[in-house]
Amino acid sequence: MKALGPILAVVAAIIALWYVAAVPMNIQEVLTQAERAGAVVEPEGAMNRRDVNRFALVLRNADHLGESWSMERARLPAPHQVVKELWASTWDEEVSGRRGIVKSGSLSNRSLIYHGSITLGATIVGFLIGSGLGILLAVGIVHSKTMDMSVMPWAIVSQTIPIVALAPMIIVVLYSIGVEGLLPKAVISAYLSFFPVVVGMVKGLRSPDAMQTDLLRTYNASKPQAFWMLRLPASVPYLFASLKIGIAASLVGAIVGELPVQRGGLGARMLGGSYYGQTEQLWAALLFAAAMAAILVWLIGWIEGKTLRRMGVTQ
Amino acid sequence: MILVFAAVAVWIGAWAFNGWLANGRFSDLASVRLAVPLIFGATVIVVWELIVRGLQVPPVILPPPSTIVGAFFGNFGVLWPDFVQTFAKGALGGYVIGCGSALLTAILVDRYDFLRRGLLPVGNFMAALPIVGTAPILVMWFGFDWQSKAAVVVVMVFFPMLVNTVAGLRDTSAMQRDLMRTYGASYWQTLFKLRFPAALPFIFNGLKIATTLALIGAIVAEFFGSPTRGLGFRISTSVGTLALDMVWAVIVVAALTGTAFYGAVAWLERRMTFWHPSQRK
Numbered sequence: 067m068k069a070l071g072p073i074l075a076v077v078a079a080i081i082a083l084w085y086v087a088a089v090p091m092n093i094q095e096v097l098t099q100a101e102r103a104g105a106v107v108e109p110e111g112a113m114n115r116r117d118v119n120r121f122a123l124v125l126r127n128a129d130h131l132g133e134s135w136s137m138e139r140a141r142l143p144a145p146h147q148v149v150k151e152l153w154a155s156t157w158d159e160e161v162s163g164r165r166g167i168v169k170s171g172s173l174s175n176r177s178l179i180y181h182g183s184i185t186l187g188a189t190i191v192g193f194l195i196g197s198g199l200g201i202l203l204a205v206g207i208v209h210s211k212t213m214d215m216s217v218m219p220w221a222i223v224s225q226t227i228p229i230v231a232l233a234p235m236i237i238v239v240l241y242s243i244g245v246e247g248l249l250p251k252a253v254i255s256a257y258l259s260f261f262p263v264v265v266g267m268v269k270g271l272r273s274p275d276a277m278q279t280d281l282l283r284t285y286n287a288s289k290p291q292a293f294w295m296l297r298l299p300a301s302v303p304y305l306f307a308s309l310k311i312g313i314a315a316s317l318v319g320a321i322v323g324e325l326p327v328q329r330g331g332l333g334a335r336m337l338g339g340s341y342y343g344q345t346e347q348l349w350a351a352l353l354f355a356a357a358m359a360a361i362l363v364w365l366i367g368w369i370e371g372k373t374l375r376r377m378g379v380t381q
Numbered sequence: 382m383i384l385v386f387a388a389v390a391v392w393i394g395a396w397a398f399n400g401w402l403a404n405g406r407f408s409d410l411a412s413v414r415l416a417v418p419l420i421f422g423a424t425v426i427v428v429w430e431l432i433v434r435g436l437q438v439p440p441v442i443l444p445p446p447s448t449i450v451g452a453f454f455g456n457f458g459v460l461w462p463d464f465v466q467t468f469a470k471g472a473l474g475g476y477v478i479g480c481g482s483a484l485l486t487a488i489l490v491d492r493y494d495f496l497r498r499g500l501l502p503v504g505n506f507m508a509a510l511p512i513v514g515t516a517p518i519l520v521m522w523f524g525f526d527w528q529s530k531a532a533v534v535v536v537m538v539f540f541p542m543l544v545n546t547v548a549g550l551r552d553t554s555a556m557q558r559d560l561m562r563t564y565g566a567s568y569w570q571t572l573f574k575l576r577f578p579a580a581l582p583f584i585f586n587g588l589k590i591a592t593t594l595a596l597i598g599a600i601v602a603e604f605f606g607s608p609t610r611g612l613g614f615r616i617s618t619s620v621g622t623l624a625l626d627m628v629w630a631v632i633v634v635a636a637l638t639g640t641a642f643y644g645a646v647a648w649l650e651r652r653m654t655f656w657h658p659s660q661r662k
Contacts, residue, residue: 072495073499075495075496077503078501104404141522191434212396212399212400212417215417215418216396217421217423218418220421226592226593228596228597228635228644230597231613231616231635232632234604234616235620239441239625242442242623247440247625248587252628285514310509321514322601325604326620336517337517339517340517340521340605345521346515348518349518351514356510356511356514359509363509
């Protein structure tokens with residue numbers, strides 16, 4: 067409870083700031099609407115207001131700010147508008163909507179649950195492929211000096227380059243050879259989660275110190291025994307730390323992968339929202355993606371906690 | 382088919398040579414440590430070239446490296462303004478603003494324990510979110526030019542930098558702080574003479590993470606709208622016309638930029654934190 071107080075205070079401050087910021091952000095549209103409704107706005111005419119400072123407009127028209135938090139397609143929709151849209155495009159759309167799962171038996175293509183599940187599928191498949199291959203490569207690197215010296219520097223360098231730039235090309239190239247749907251996005255997710263896992267896992271497999279490896283040598287343990295009984299257990303905390311980075315990267319990969327081909331998914335939803343000025347839809351998709359990332363990272367943290375406790379690591 | 386066999390032969394030969402180098406008696410020499418990855422990289426490129434030519438892979442699927450190098454030098458006049466737009470204006474501008482403001486916020490957060498306990502969990506949470514998703518919103522607010530890209534970069538680098546700096550500012554022992562108190566040092570003196578230098582390894586860790594994020598943010602933000610130049614713009618338009626050699630050339634530029642940017646920050650780190658155990662030879 068003691069830890070929660072400050073966090074809640076900060077979150078409340080952010081929401082308050084959001085509300086305050088919505089006033090100057092939306093002032094132009096609010097005043098235009100008020101003027102159309104017959105109010106006297108200073109200065110008159112949307113053209114004359116265009117280059118006036120936003121804060122000056124707020125101060126000079128303090129009486130006409132009532133619509134700031136209820137504008138449609140606002141530049142910055144207020145938090146409750148976003149929450150409303152979030153509710154409308156998840157629960158409402160599925161339960162009471164014509165296309166929803168209750169009435170039609172399949173997820174509505176206008177709901178965030180539908181788009182989120184598309185993104186989630188690609189994220190999970192890509193993450194499993196990427197982290198699986200990453201662990202395998204790490205095992206190879208630890209056991210083969212040739213592989214270590216040849217591949218490891220490149221794995222480290224790859225962390226410094228924006229490999230997400232490859233995403234549009236991968237989508238289009240795979241599309242042109244007939245692969246579409248979930249797989250191209252999963253490929254992007256996979257290579258984004260691949261390198262962090264390799265680097266973290268190599269570090270983890272190397273974490274047993276000389277004393278521990280020497281002890282195993284005095285026991286005459288074979289290489290596989292040393293791997294299964296010492297190196298692999300020792301690498302688990304490192305593995306989970308990099309899995310958390312990996313899954314967050316996978317989600318980014320899946321979202322970016324949805325930009326070039328508009329076939330559903332949160333990325334497509336965001337791009338659609340930005341094309342058509344549907345800001346509430348855009349913010350709702352963003353918050354949905356954020357919640358998904360938080361849940362995925364939390365899930366891995368939960369598995370980590372369970373695993374470490376089973377392994378007897380005191381927490 | 383001969384070319385494909387040649388590729389296999391090159392791969393086996395180079396791998397055997399690398400194995401001999403890595404397991405031989407010179408494997409600890411600095412030159413060998415540098416040579417082995419370079420040989421591996423060169424092998425990958427040669428094998429790529431031979432296989433693409435041998436199997437006659439169409440250039441709209443995978444262009445051979447020689448074509449990419451040709452596109453890189455042939456379109457230098459196009460790529461340079463792209464680089465300036467994306468890196469010098471978008472990424473670097475956002476990087477400086479984002480890291481600078483995170484640093485100042487961190488000093489404030491560190492001063493008040495309440496803020497630290499409130500903002501740090503929120504910051505940790507934000508650092509894991511797909512912040513790239515704010516790109517369409519920021520492009521809508523700040524227009525198509527580099528300002529919106531810089532804004533995306535600011536949002537992306539802010540939280541990792543904040544979390545690292547706050548962690549660093551706490552990385553002094555009670556003994557060290559007590560010593561400063563016995564000297565009668567003020568808060569600011571303690572900050573600048575003890576805690577800030579002690580925080581530098583953490584700050585540089587944040588700065589290094591932020592280099593990659595800055596480039597990612599600047600490039601991805603251009604996918605949501607940009608003027609007719611920029612690396613992200615070039616990628617999305619070249620993909621549209623299936624000019625894949627150009628796409629690869631842009632990726633080469635992005636990779637070189639990212640590595641050089643990271644290298645520059647790492648060099649600065651070595652110069653400024655030479656006293657830290659991790660930097661000692």
